[in-house]
Amino acid sequence: MTATQTETFSAADSEYMGHALQLARRGQYTAHPNPRVGCVIVRDGKMVGSGWHREAGTEHAEIHALNEAGSTAEGATVYVTLEPCAHHGRTPPCCDALIAAGVARVVAAMEDPFKKVSGKGLKALRRAGIEVSCGLLRNAAAAMNEGFISRVERGRPFVRLKVACSLDGCTAMADGHSQWITGPQARADVQRLRAASGAILTGIGTVLADDPSLTVREPDLVSRQPLRVIADSRLRMPPSACMLELPGETLVFCINDENRQALEARGATVCCMSGAGQLSLAGVLQELGKLDVNDLLVEAGQTLAGTLLTEELVDELVIYQAPHIMGSETRGMFSTPLWEGLEQKMALSISDMRRVGADMRITARPAPAS
Secondary structure (H helix, E strand, O other), X not given: OOOOOOOOOOHHHHHHHHHHXXXXXXXXXXXXXXXXXXXXXXXXXXXXXXXXXXXXXXXXXXXXXXXXXXXXXXXXXXXXXXXOOOOOOOOOOHHHHHHHHOOOEEEEOOOOOOOOOOOHHHHHHHHOOOEEEEOOOHHHHHHHOHHHHHHHHHOOOEEEEEEEEEOOOEEEEOOOOOOOOOOHHHHHHHHHHHHOOOEEEEEHHHHHHHOOOOOOOOHXXXXXXXXXXXXXXXXXXXXXXXXXXXXXXXXXXXXXXXXXXXXXXXXOEEEEOOOOOOOOHXXXXXXXXXXXXXXXXXXXXXXXXXXXXXOOOOOEEEEEEEOOOOOOOEEEOOOOOOOOOHHHOOOEEEEEEEEEOOEEEEEEEEOOOO
C-alpha cells in the first residue's frame, strides 16, 4: 500500500473494533506500564474469542482471545487495538501465535510506537500470507494509551494536572486550609484518576502543609499503588510523613541530599539531581519515563502547578470547580511570572465539561500556538 492510499473498513469492522476498545478499557487500572489492549476474534459473523491485557508480565489480549476461540480461530478475522507484538519480552510474540492459529485477517487500530515492535508485527503477519489492515478507530485507540505513547515517543509521561477550586478560582484559604473544597463525588472521581496513573507528583510545600497520603483509597480500584513522587529541591521531606507508613513506594527528587539517610531508613528512595538551586522538572519527567511511568497525575499547590504550566510541561488539566465563592484573601490556582498583557495569556482547548455531583469537572489542554 502506498502512502497516498487509505484503508477502507465496513460497518461490521467498526463495530467489532469498538468492542475491542471497550475490552481494552478494562485494563485501565491494571495494565500499567504496558498499553491497554483489547482483542476480538470473529468467524462467519460471530464473535468466537475476546480478551484484554490484564497485567504486565501476563498474557496479552490476543492470547486470551485465541485461547477462548480455540480451533475456531482458523480462518477468522482478528480485531486488535494495537499492533500485535513481534518480539520476545516477558511473553512470546503475539504475531507468532496468530500465525500458528491460522487466522485469515488481522485488523489493527494502530501501529505500536515501541521501536522493537513498530511495523514489525504487521510485516510478519503479511509475510505469513495473512491479510492485514491498520488504522481503524486509530484516534480512539491512541487516546486510550496517550501515556504509553508519550513515554515511548517523548521519553516522559503524559502529565495530567488536577486542580480543585471554587467558582472564583481559589484553592485554599489564606491560612492554607483546603479540606474540602469539592464534594464527595468529585473526590471519588479523583481516586479513579489516581488509579489510572503510574505516579502522582506533588511538591514539598503540599507535604509540609497537608501531610497527604497520595494513595488510591477505593478498594475496587486498587491493583497497585501509584508511585508517590515529591519535588523537594532542599530535601525537607520529613521522615515522619504519613505516606512513608503506607503501601507503595515514595520517590523524592532533590538537589541537596543532606537528609538522605533518614529518609531512606524510612523506605523512601532519594534521587539527587544536579541543578543550580532549582530542581529541573523536565529532568524529573525524563527520570520518570526511565522508570516506565506512562501517566503522571499532578496534585500540587500553586507554585509547582504554575511552574509546570509556565515551562509547558502540562499535557492536560482536570479542574474540579465547586459552586461557591471563597473571597479575595485566598490562594489561587497557579503562581506564574508576571504576565503584563492579555497577549501573554495561556489559551486552553476544553475537551469536556460535566457535572460530578454538585461540582463541575472541566478537562482542557493548552492550545497550540496560533
